[in-house]
Amino acid sequence: xxxxxxxxxxxxxxxxxxxxxxxxxxxxxxxxxxxxxxxxxxxxxxxxxxxxxxxxxxxxxxxxxxxxxxxxxxxxxxxxxxxxxxxxxxxxxxxxxxxxxxxxxxxxxxxxxxxxxxxxxxxxxxxxxxxxxxxxxxxxxxxxxxxxxxxxxxxxxxxxxxxxxxxxxxxxxxxxxxxxxxx
Numbered sequence: 001x002x003x004x005x006x007x008x009x010x011x012x013x014x015x016x017x018x019x020x021x022x023x024x025x026x027x028x029x030x031x032x033x034x035x036x037x038x039x040x041x042x043x044x045x046x047x048x049x050x051x052x053x054x055x056x057x058x059x060x061x062x063x064x065x066x067x068x069x070x071x072x073x074x075x076x077x078x079x080x081x082x083x084x085x086x087x088x089x090x091x092x093x094x095x096x097x098x099x100x101x102x103x104x105x106x107x108x109x110x111x112x113x114x115x116x117x118x119x120x121x122x123x124x125x126x127x128x129x130x131x132x133x134x135x136x137x138x139x140x141x142x143x144x145x146x147x148x149x150x151x152x153x154x155x156x157x158x159x160x161x162x163x164x165x166x167x168x169x170x171x172x173x174x175x176x177x178x179x180x181x182x183x
Contacts, residue, residue, distance in 0.1 A: 024069030029060040 032053075039049050050057075083102040090100045099110040106120040106128070118131040119139075127141035141149040147159045150170050158173055160166035 024064065024072040026061070026064045026069065027072075028064050028068055029057065032056060032060050 036046060036050050036053070039046050084104050085102065087099050087101040089097045092098050096112045098112065101108040101110070103118075103120070105123075106118060109117045109119070111117070116132075120129050120131060120136075121127070122129065125141060127138055129136050129138045131137075138151050140151065143149055143159060147161050148166070149157050149159050150173075151157050152170075152173055156173075158169065160169045
């Protein structure tokens, strides 16, 4: 009798795990794969490392499928995929390294000279703003029609499409603002 109930419980548990449709972010597997790709400067050595640690990929996949992605499905966040509170060193176009800290609602960027710039997402307004030297400036706001309202450096706003033409439109508007500011 107990074996029958145990068998039914196991089948029901399996069915619930397999029918939740929780295709998650596979955070653990992706972290292992990212590390493996960057482990050394040589693709050949990275491949040899992959061959040696191949069983770890299977373990990470099983952990993602049965535990982490299920947690992500029910809670909305994967514990392994979250980077909140973590700081990464990112090389800027100027060749210097910036500290980029992930916040729950954006990013905090600290320049090598100590200046701090924060980008914050406001869910209520569906907008991104920057905070610098205590001053908050909205950068962009998502419109209901799929366009974006961009705030230019001079303070004007323009609505642009989220495509190459919209990017070109913003670049042209910023270049015009800079031209008039220099005169």
